[in-house]
Amino acid sequence: MPMLSDPSVKYRQFPPVHLPNRQWPSRTINKAPRWLSTDLRDGNQSLPDPMSIDEKRSYFTKLVEIGFKEIEVAFPSASQTDFDFTRFAVETAPADVSIQVLSPCREELIKRTVESLKGAKKATVHIYLATSDCFRNVVFGLTKEESKNLAVKCTKLVRQLTKDDPSQSGTIWDFEFSPETFSDTNLDYAIEVCEAVKAAWEPSVEQKIIFNLPATVEMATPNIYADQIEYFSTNVTEREKICISLHPHNDRGCSVAAAELAQMAGADRVEGCLFGNGERTGNVDLVTLALNLYTQGITPKLDFSDIGSVIDIVEKCNKIPVHARAPYGGSLVVCAFSGSHQDAIKKGFASHEKKLIEAQSTGKRVHWEMPYLPLDPADIGRTYEAIIRVNSQSGKGGSAWVILRNLELDLPRGLQVAFSKVVQERAEVKGQELTNEELCDLFINEYYIDYQGDEVFKDQQYKLVDYSISTPAKGLKQIDAEIEIGGKSVKIEGRGNGQLSAFNNALAKYLNIDLNVKHYHEHSLGEESNAKAATYIEISSSNKISRWGVGVHEDVSQASFLSLISILNGLHRSGEIN
Numbered sequence: 253m254p255m256l257s258d259p260s261v262k263y264r265q266f267p268p269v270h271l272p273n274r275q276w277p278s279r280t281i282n283k284a285p286r287w288l289s290t291d292l293r294d295g296n297q298s299l300p301d302p303m304s305i306d307e308k309r310s311y312f313t314k315l316v317e318i319g320f321k322e323i324e325v326a327f328p329s330a331s332q333t334d335f336d337f338t339r340f341a342v343e344t345a346p347a348d349v350s351i352q353v354l355s356p357c358r359e360e361l362i363k364r365t366v367e368s369l370k371g372a373k374k375a376t377v378h379i380y381l382a383t384s385d386c387f388r389n390v391v392f393g394l395t396k397e398e399s400k401n402l403a404v405k406c407t408k409l410v411r412q413l414t415k416d417d418p419s420q421s422g423t424i425w426d427f428e429f430s431p432e433t434f435s436d437t438n439l440d441y442a443i444e445v446c447e448a449v450k451a452a453w454e455p456s457v458e459q460k461i462i463f464n465l466p467a468t469v470e471m472a473t474p475n476i477y478a479d480q481i482e483y484f485s486t487n488v489t490e491r492e493k494i495c496i497s498l499h500p501h502n503d504r505g506c507s508v509a510a511a512e513l514a515q516m517a518g519a520d521r522v523e524g525c526l527f528g529n530g531e532r533t534g535n536v537d538l539v540t541l542a543l544n545l546y547t548q549g550i551t552p553k554l555d556f557s558d559i560g561s562v563i564d565i566v567e568k569c570n571k572i573p574v575h576a577r578a579p580y581g582g583s584l585v586v587c588a589f590s591g592s593h594q595d596a597i598k599k600g601f602a603s604h605e606k607k608l609i610e611a612q613s614t615g616k617r618v619h620w621e622m623p624y625l626p627l628d629p630a631d632i633g634r635t636y637e638a639i640i641r642v643n644s645q646s647g648k649g650g651s652a653w654v655i656l657r658n659l660e661l662d663l664p665r666g667l668q669v670a671f672s673k674v675v676q677e678r679a680e681v682k683g684q685e686l687t688n689e690e691l692c693d694l695f696i697n698e699y700y701i702d703y704q705g706d707e708v709f710k711d712q713q714y715k716l717v718d719y720s721i722s723t724p725a726k727g728l729k730q731i732d733a734e735i736e737i738g739g740k741s742v743k744i745e746g747r748g749n750g751q752l753s754a755f756n757n758a759l760a761k762y763l764n765i766d767l768n769v770k771h772y773h774e775h776s777l778g779e780e781s782n783a784k785a786a787t788y789i790e791i792s793s794s795n796k797i798s799r800w801g802v803g804v805h806e807d808v809s810q811a812s813f814l815s816l817i818s819i820l821n822g823l824h825r826s827g828e829i830n
């Protein structure tokens with residue numbers, strides 16, 4: 253048995269942090285943190301095929317466009333590609349973007365790293381050293397004292413090569429230290445190392461030192477990470493000279509929650525990657541974090557107005573697809589297939605549009621209150637057409653939405669019900685989603701909608717050729733019409749108190765059937781000069797036949813005649829009339 257019946261013989265529960273006076277649970281997040289994208293470093297180092305220089309360039313350009321002001325661009329001592337790309341970033345970055353690079357605590361690698369930043373306007377040198385017992389013992393074989401001394405020695409070296417070197421004075425130098433594996437490090441020891449590093453760097457309130465406290469491996473529930481951050485934040489000295497940065501990984505699938513709770517616990521900055529790329533299960537997803545803020549009404553200071561173009565770059569450069577269910581950006585995230593979701597969304601949009609119209613006179617704010625959609629898809633460049641897609645799990649609301657969005661036809665409820673049966677049948681036969689085009693074709697063919705008057709439907713028995721209307725007496729209309737039945741021209745005539753009833757009576761008399769109009773709806777569609785009328789009619793007859801018809805024409809009366817013709821064709825197809 254690969255899985256143990258008692259996993260406690262192999263795995264231990266992560267110990268809680270003793271923090272009886274913890275404050276973070278009653279705090280809220282009210283502003284965006286400082287963001288650092290490490291897509292080009294932590295993201296890149298985890299890829300089977302690391303990015304080429306060209307790929308890194310296009311990714312970097314996109315990150316700048318999104319609004320990142322701190323970008324970790326490389327591990328310059330790792331490869332010539334990374335070194336060269338750092339040079340490119342240094343030479344092309346806007347003045348307000350800080351170029352960050354990473355180095356281990358090794359003298360020769362630090363020298364090479366600083367060399368890659370020469371001439372930068374703003375730069376951050378980031379060094380790391382694992383501080384957990386496990387890493388010190390297993391990976392480095394260093395005592396606590398030796399590890400601390402190494403961190404201090406390397407900090408001093410960075411200082412000497414950067415802010416203390418007069419030839420480097422053209423650059424604004426920041427320094428970041430990561431006690432790697434912080435999430436598994438004794439907190440008092442993490443603070444001890446950071447205090448020593450701080451003393452070596454000598455930060456100021458204006459030029460803070462960045463302590464990046466990584467959940468190198470996510471090892472516990474997110475509240476524990478928040479406790480660790482609050483403990484660090486409240487026990488470290490000169491807090492005002494420190495920027496506390498988060499670097500959560502997603503091993504337990506909770507990195508977003510961990511980053512949010514840890515901001516409540518006092519963190520100022522978050523490092524992560526777009527769509528959560530990165531080692532193993534990835535770094536925290538910055539798209540989710542930013543849009544989580546946005547949907548709480550907080551400006552994230554990152555712009556995902558055109559999320560499609562971000563996804564294109566991420567997929568092209570990482571060579572890993574963004575999951576269809578990725579929060580906010582995934583292709584299926586703003587799509588509803590199931591009937592009750594579609595119904596609620598359709599009603600939600602109708603209510604929202606009504607509120608927007610009312611707000612034009614009242615000036616009231618209209619907040620986004622949309623069933624099932626926490627974010628307005630339009631805000632990230634997604635169209636409303638894509639929201640509702642139809643398959644065999646869908647109901648009347650879904651098809652009605654597609655018809656409304658694509659054909660501008662606002663189907664009455666009874667017709668929605670009738671058409672949804674047709675859709676259901678087709679979806680079950682196909683066994684797959686129906687595209688919007690297929691759905692519109694199905695509707696047009698089901699109701700014989702002839703927009704231009706020249707459509708040929710393969711089983712069309714009845715056709716309106718021409719007609720004239722007269723008024724033989726006050727309040728009485730007469731119609732003389734020519735229709736085609738099975739390709740033969742037939743003259744019919746009838747009278748009624750209106751044009752529709754006159755035509756209806758003419759058809760009923762000629763065909764010898766009852767055609768009682770049960771429901772009639774009409775609306776206009778299109779813009780002024782091209783405006784048309786759409787009419788929807790349901791008829792019932794004494795032998796319980798009920799059927800909807802749809803007509804679209806510039807002239808509203810003719811549209812209603814076409815609705816009746818549509819009904820006759822439907823009845824003929826189902827064998828109820830000849």
Ligand SMILES: CC(=O)SCCNC(=O)CCNC(=O)[C@H](O)C(C)(C)COP(=O)(O)OP(=O)(O)OC[C@H]1O[C@@H](n2cnc3c(N)ncnc32)[C@H](O)[C@@H]1OP(=O)(O)O
Pocket residue numbers: 294297327329330331355356357358380381382391392432468531
């Ligand atoms: C959590 C993170 O993401 S950290 C960033 C990790 N990123 C990368 O490793 C990508 C780039 N890395 C590389 O190109 C290479 O690993 C290099 C150039 C840094 C080093 O290469 P090599 O000298 O061949 O070392 P190698 O990769 O085999 O092993 C790592 C060595 O560095 C040591 N090391 C690991 N982390 C650190 C650190 N933070 N500071 C100092 N030494 C470290 C290890 O103990 C090991 O030392 P040893 O050879 O004495 O046992």
Ligand SMILES: CC(C)C(=O)C(=O)O
Pocket residue numbers: 294354380430432433464466467468469499501
């Ligand atoms: C270098 C550090 C910050 C890191 O990548 C990690 O701990 O995951």
